[in-house]
Amino acid sequence: MSSFVEAPATHSPATQPAASAIAALRALRDELGETAVLIGDAVPERNCNDWSTQPPQRPLAVVRPVDAAGVSAALKACRAAGLAVVPQGGLTGLCGGARPEPGWVVISLERMVGVEEIDADACTMTVRAGTPLESVQRAAADAGLYFALDLGSRGSCAIGGNLSTNAGGNRVIRYGMARELVLGLEWVLPDGTVVTSLNKMLKNNAGYDLKHLFIGSEGTLGIITRIVLRLHSQPGCTMSALCALPDYNSVKRLLGAARRGLGPLLSAFEVMWPDYWQVVTERVGVRSPVTGGHGHYVLVEAQGTDATIDGPRFQQWLEALLDEGLLSDAAVAQSLADTQAFWGLRDACAEFFSALGPHISYDVGLAVRDMHAFATRCKAALAAAIPGCDSVYYGHIGDGNLHLVSWVPGLSVEQQPKRAMDEVIYGLVRDFKGSISAEHGIGTTKKPYLGHARSPEEIALMRTLKAALDPLGLLNPGKVI
Structure with missing residues (x-):
């Protein structure tokens, strides 16, 4: 039996005469520059959808600002014209959160890219919201530091979009979700107000921590424009093992053993069921370093500071589990190539369209x-x-x-x-x-089922926040709630 969440009646964006809307967009183009506002047939196909399975929809226009002032000008112009707006980053979302509707205006952050500052003393990076995640990772590494968020779409997704969905990825077990990697934000409210709160301190309890309203809100409360990210020291070494286990109880025991035996070194714990394993080894064709036919397969990764100390420690920990009989089979990475091969089994889901x-x-x-x-x-x-x-x-x-x-x-x-x-x-x-x-995230595809995971009181409070910050309902309307 379905328990869909029915939203209460809300203000719908007014339908403007085409001439009025186009005039407002042309005025905005005069203000921001010829290439900053693309109207009608000039709208690129890429801006018509995200990676969700919904059909693409052509927006009325795409605005491509280069800074918060440009985002503010765009939101003010759209608000005055009664035009709904959807923010877009790398467009790798799977739930329709960045998908426009006909007559909407896209605000694309594709030109808001670049690292503004890396503060090695504070272990922070200040970056623009349209910067690809992989560029953020590379800039941190070039500075001798480490940005822990990692996703399979790292080369395409934008850091602002990662925050808008509170992305997780492969190393949450050690470093937390995207939310835990953010110290400060700059954002633009639906009325065009720019709020700059680029805090760089770990400890700052001066009032409400407003950034958390916008992290995970999928562009429904405001548009993130700049971010202060928390960096960590680069790992001195990485150890990984691919383990085969007889059943799920053994998987849980291995997780407990990893938490106790590896402690803060534990950075990933990826589990694959036999049906997944069969697809990646037989249909995708990825070579396995362990035998098949087991109940579960686990990729364990640990990041240490000294290979001469942490490497043997990891090896001894694994050997003890083999001697105990917890593991049916195991392979330990002896090189970076081995580690990449192990992750290739876990990341083979990217090949499922060709395999399945x-x-x-x-x-x-x-x-x-x-x-x-x-x-x-x-x-x-x-x-x-x-x-x-x-x-x-x-x-x-x-x-x-x-x-x-x-x-x-x-x-x-x-x-x-x-x-x-x-x-x-x-x-x-x-x-x-x-x-x-x-x-x-939720976007539109999961919206009908939000009540399966959130109480009516929680959803009501979400709607109260939305109404307070976006009373005209023009910023990414119909998404999430």
Whole structure:
């Protein structure tokens, strides 16, 4: 039985006469520059959608400011003309959060790129919101420091978009979500007000910490323009092992052993179910360093400070587990190439379109103890409810994040029964008291199921905040709540 969240009646963006709207956009182009505002047929195809499976929609215009003042001017002009606005970064979101509707204006941060400052003493970086994540990582490394957030889309996604969805990624178990890696922000409110709060201090309890309103709000409360990121020391060494285990109880025991035996060195704990393993080794064709036929496969990574100390410590920890009989098989990386090969097995999901054909990806949060029960029930429920439906399971696990992919062979993306899949998957998430989104956001695709993970009181408070900051409902309307 579905429990969709029905939003109360809200102000809808006024429909403006085309001539009035175009006149406002042309005036904005005169203010910001010829290449800063693209109207009508000049709108690039890339700005018509994100990576969600929804059909693309052409916006009325794309505004490409270079700073917060430009974002402010764009929001003021759109507010005066009654035009709805959607912010866009790298467009790698999977939930429709950056997808426009016809008649909307896109504010793209693609020209707001670059690192403004790296403060090695404070271990901070001040960066513009449109900067690709990989560029942020590289700039930190060039300065002898480390930015811990890492995603498979690192070369395409923008750091501002990462914050708008509170991205997680591969090393949350050690460094936390994107939220934990931010010290200060600059943002622009829906009325065009620029708020600059580029704090660089770890300790600053002077009133409300307002930045957390905008991290994870998916561009519905304001547009992030600049960020102060928290950096860490570069790891002196990285150790990794690929382990095969007989069952999920052994996986949980291994996680506990890793937390105790590796302590703060533990940086990743990635679990792959047998169905996922079969796809990546047999259909994608990734070579495995361990034997097949096991109950689960785990990639354990630890980051240390001294290879001569931490390397042997990691090896001894793993050997003790083998001697204990906890592991069925294991391979330890002897080089960077080995580590990359291990991660190649976990990241092979990027090849699923070629291996499986069209499919639907899901991202849910669950208690660690419940993940195997959820995966078992979900796989059976999908197969029973949707003829021919198959699914595979994998995830970060140590931070409570399970990913799954489901599909009906032979169907296009548009033909995949996503609504039926959603009902099964999110219904089970509700039953297990989990979250419908661990790290991908809500956007529009998960909005009907928000009540599966948030109480009516929480959703009401979200709507109160939205109404207070965006009373005209023009900033990314209809998203999240």
